Amino acid sequence: MRKKRGLWLAMAFLAVTLAGCAPCGLAAAAGRAASPTQPAAGLSAPLPEVRGSLPNVAEQEKLLVDLYKRTSPAVVNVQVTKRSQGTFRFDPQQGEPPDEFVHGQGSGFVIDREAHIVTNHHVVEGAEEVLVIYSDGDQARGQVVGADADSDLAVIKADHLPAGVAPLELSDTDQVEVGQAAIAIGNPFGLQGTLTTGIVSAVGRTLPLGRESSSIGGRFSIPRMIQTDAAINPGNSGGPLLDSRGRVIGINTAINAQNGVNSGVGFAVPVSLIRRVVPRLIQEGRYVYPWLGISGRDVNPDIADAMGLPSRRGALVVEVVKSSPAERAGLRPSTRRVTAHDTELEVGGDVITAIDDQPVRQFDDLLVYLIENASVGQTVRLTIIRDGQPQVVPVTLAERPTD
Structure with missing residues (x-):
């Protein structure tokens, strides 16, 4: 697992060979079933059934039961074998040297009838072997056919799809609203087929979960992420976040926690990005992003006052990357500090x-427009304020750097 600014990627490692043990709640080896929970002493008899449930509660229960029966067969356990990145110091007196491989796991879901499975890039990154386990225990070997670190998405091609497994339906992220139901299915801590429920807590989050690039001095960000309080834990990475109709609204990716377990703040890559990126990964193995080559921040009242701006909205250009489209177009970075x-x-x-006459009220608006509406080689028109005067600057976009 990797931790970045309090965000944990929700993938579980089944065995850490250096320590010779597994994280709490995990089986020590891939594929070992979790032991059934034993009843507490003195509670051998079941608790009495609650009578007189409200009709709407019973309806909600039936909705979840039916939804789970319909969608869970398409949710899989993704088990991976990776070569260890650590450096081990071997002491002959301690016995055999540690295994050079580590075993990890995450979740995924079937997206078409050709046995393509969507998961997170960080689940399969560096994987030398991939095993797909369906809900009925059927196992298939998998091959990573495409991966994109900047959206944290990847596609696995399983060697077969069991009869009766229907792909999950994708929803439209523009219809996701705060307060609507959010249902996660996945394999937290190796417990396959776990369903948790909650609500959509927020939409439009931008998080630095993409690839780290020396050209920009940081990570690329993923926009429009969905925040949910549905429990997401290590092992949930790559599993679907569903609406009340069982349609995919996101792919569970990260949690905001200090100790790597659910704190009620989880994040999912939106389905709008899945729709855009996954078909390219299946067809070409990669996704190409248009790139402007700036870093910046939102304009706030202090910045507006210091610069004498007519509005307190917009995206301030703080840095311009050398040899980038922005530099070639003559965009100017910040020049002083206050x-x-x-x-x-x-x-x-x-x-x-504004970009192509679409308002830019904050820096995220620029990022969203470039990802959802622009392409490499396209010329966009940026409306800017420079030295107190508005003007339009054309910029021809390039491909994001690969370093």
Whole structure:
């Protein structure tokens, strides 16, 4: 597992050979079934049934039961074998040297009848072997046919699809609303076929979960992520987040936690990105993103006052990457620093207020537009404010750097 700014990628490693033990709650080897939970002493008899349940509660229960029966066969356990990245110091007196491989697992779901399975990139990254386990225990060998670190998406091709397994239906992320039901199915801690429920807590989150690039000095961000309080834990990575009709609205990816377990704040890559990226991964094995080549931040009242801006909305250009499309187009980065309320701010750069006549109220708007509406080689028109005056700058987009 990797931790970044309090975010844990929800993948479970089944065996850590250096320590010779497994994380709490995990079987020590791939494929070992979890021991059934034993009843507490003195509670051998079942608790009495609650009578007089409200009709809407019974309806909700039936909805979940039916949804699970219909969708769970398409949710799989993805088990991977990876070569260890650690450096071991072997002491002959301690016995045999440790295994050079580690075994991890995550979740995934069937997306078509050709046995393509969607999961997270971080689940299969570096995998030398992939095993797909269906809900009925049927096992298939898998091959990674495409992966994209910048969306944390990957596609596995299983060697067969069991009879009767229907692909999950994809929803439209634009219809996701805060407060609607959110249902996660996956394999937390190796417990296959686990269903948890909650709500959509927020939409439109942008998180730095993409590939780390030396060209930009950080990670690429994933926009429009869905936040949910449905329990997501290590092993849930790659599993579907469903709406109340059983349609995929996201793919469970990360949790915000200090100890790597559910805290009620989980994140899912939105289905809009799945729709855009996955077909390319199946056809070409990779996805190409258009790139502008700037870093920036939202305009706030302090920045607006310091720069004399007519509005407190927009995206301030803080840095321009060398030899990028932005530099070639002449975009200007911040030139000075000011202090406001004991906070140092970079100001003086171009402020982007629109792209192709679409308003840019915050920096995320720029990122979303480029991912969802632009392509490599396309020329976009940026409306900017420079030295207090509006102007339009054409920029021809390039491919994101691969370093």
